[in-house]
Amino acid sequence: MDKSQIITMESNSKYEILIRKIKNQRAQVCVLGLGYIGLPTASMLATHGLGVLGVDVNQDVVEVLNQGEVHIQEPGLKTIVQAAIGSGNLKISNQPGISDVFIIAVPTPITPEKKADMSYVVAAAESILPHLEAGNLVILEATSPPRTTTDLVRPILERSGLEAGEDFLLAYSPERVLPGRILHELAHNSRVIGGVNPASAEAGKALYECFVESEITCTDATTAEMVKLMENTYRDINIAAANEFSRLAERFQVDVWEAIEIANRHPRVEILQPGPGVGGHCISVDPWFFVEKAPREAQLIHQARLVNDSQPEFVLQLLREEFGSLSGKTFAVLGVTYKPDVDDIRESPALEIIALLEEAGAKVKASDPFIKKSQKPLDFLVESVADAYAGADGILLLVNHRQFDSLKPEEAGDLLANKFILDARNVIERQPWQSAGFVVKLLGDGRD
Numbered sequence: 475m476d477k478s479q480i481i482t483m484e485s486n487s488k489y490e491i492l493i494r495k496i497k498n499q500r501a502q503v504c505v506l507g508l509g510y511i512g513l514p515t516a517s518m519l520a521t522h523g524l525g526v527l528g529v530d531v532n533q534d535v536v537e538v539l540n541q542g543e544v545h546i547q548e549p550g551l552k553t554i555v556q557a558a559i560g561s562g563n564l565k566i567s568n569q570p571g572i573s574d575v576f577i578i579a580v581p582t583p584i585t586p587e588k589k590a591d592m593s594y595v596v597a598a599a600e601s602i603l604p605h606l607e608a609g610n611l612v613i614l615e616a617t618s619p620p621r622t623t624t625d626l627v628r629p630i631l632e633r634s635g636l637e638a639g640e641d642f643l644l645a646y647s648p649e650r651v652l653p654g655r656i657l658h659e660l661a662h663n664s665r666v667i668g669g670v671n672p673a674s675a676e677a678g679k680a681l682y683e684c685f686v687e688s689e690i691t692c693t694d695a696t697t698a699e700m701v702k703l704m705e706n707t708y709r710d711i712n713i714a715a716a717n718e719f720s721r722l723a724e725r726f727q728v729d730v731w732e733a734i735e736i737a738n739r740h741p742r743v744e745i746l747q748p749g750p751g752v753g754g755h756c757i758s759v760d761p762w763f764f765v766e767k768a769p770r771e772a773q774l775i776h777q778a779r780l781v782n783d784s785q786p787e788f789v790l791q792l793l794r795e796e797f798g799s800l801s802g803k804t805f806a807v808l809g810v811t812y813k814p815d816v817d818d819i820r821e822s823p824a825l826e827i828i829a830l831l832e833e834a835g836a837k838v839k840a841s842d843p844f845i846k847k848s849q850k851p852l853d854f855l856v857e858s859v860a861d862a863y864a865g866a867d868g869i870l871l872l873v874n875h876r877q878f879d880s881l882k883p884e885e886a887g888d889l890l891a892n893k894f895i896l897d898a899r900n901v902i903e904r905q906p907w908q909s910a911g912f913v914v915k916l917l918g919d920g921r922d
């Protein structure tokens with residue numbers, strides 16, 4: 475038997491032991507980063523019988539969780555976190571410890587220059603180093619530029635003297651859940667796991683099988699990284715097309731919402747919805763990872779980003795067409811979050827629109843049922859929709875929160891100084907508002 479065969483046998487047996495431990499619920503998992511992805515994942519693993527150490531470098535997060543509270547608003551999350559901690563399977567700490575599996579679920583934000591900030595991933599990988607042992611599995615879940623697992627994480631972990639794919643296993647498995655539906659999608663979405671070698675992917679698959687009820691596909695690490703970025707980039711490009719169609723519809727006096735609805739009756743067409751722009755920590759960020767790493771190849775992707783990022787300007791242009799100068803005007807902004815029914819304002823186009831309005835000399839009073847002024851001391855926030863209306867020259871409806879489905883024109887009309895509404899999400903029914911004396915502008919309806 476030559477040396478390479480012996481090594482393969484040794485690595486295979488280590489990996490068999492790890493898989494057996496996972497399947498018998500004796501594996502210890504350390505989840506680094508207890509945010510939107512790490513906390514639900516840690517809780518899922520714990521409620522499915524595994525011992526989990528949840529680690530966050532933010533001491534406030536550790537304290538909040540240890541007091542039985544959660545720092546993130548997400549349906550069902552508090553219940554599952556409490557169940558996980560109550561079962562004794564989930565412990566929370568600010569330090570990693572000895573484990574069988576390490577999952578890195580830290581943020582990968584974007585810098586103002588549109589470059590991936592990988593400092594949290596680097597810090598998390600370095601914090602694993604003192605605890606890494608032969609036979610362990612490390613999984614990166616953070617959305618990352620292509621080749622991060624092999625070119626950034628692997629060399630850091632190999633400073634331990636252990637070799638990835640031989641002594642320890644290393645894989646990439648992106649999270650693809652939709653904020654607002656995280657717990658459901660964690661269990662029911664299909665999942666991809668890419669290893670630096672097949673054994674790494676197989677071991678990761680065994681781990682996720684603890685709670686994933688859908689298909690888990692194994693591949694290599696860089697393919698899995700690409701898959702994640704391609705999914706969000708595809709969505710960004712589709713929304714950019716919808717946003718550009720909204721501008722074209724204004725130009726050609728067409729209602730883009732009607733046109734999209736009719737086009738989507740074609741069996742092979744599925745155009746998404748236009749709006750005031752694209753926000754959130756995923757779709758408005760991930761395509762930049764391609765642009766940063768391969769600007770020459772990623773030109774369509776770059777252009778789509780520019781279209782979506784300039785949609786707030788388009789909203790201001792529509793307002794200028796109605797009001798002329800915006801200086802001295804007051805607007806009641808309804809909705810500040812990046813999308814409906816979540817409390818997340820990261821990269822929200824509403825924030826960009828508010829900043830542009832203020833730059834133009836307008837005053838903004840914003841109301842959002844998911845954002846309380848006591849939690850986020852933003853100058854433009856007011857306590858209620860009625861406070862936002864009081865004395866305003868118009869309403870800007872920027873987010874289709876469920877609560878806004880029942881907005882009543884008569885309630886607004888009594889409080890506003892001027893009866894105007896710009897609906898950037900196609901939420902309101904035009905007729906009752908017009909009957910109540912409102913000028914109604916729907917973004918992308920050039921027939922107005």
Ligand code: SAJ
Binds near residue numbers: 746753
């Ligand atoms: N938006 C539009 N028009 C649409 C759909 C969305 O303007 O037709 C806007 C939203 O208002 C929002 C932004 O796009 O500002 C992004 O919202 P989203 O609901 O499309 O997506 P995210 O960012 O909440 O979640 C995405 C999801 N990716 C895909 O659907 C391909 C989710 O599955 C990923 O897990 C998540 O990114 C992530 O973490 O990467």
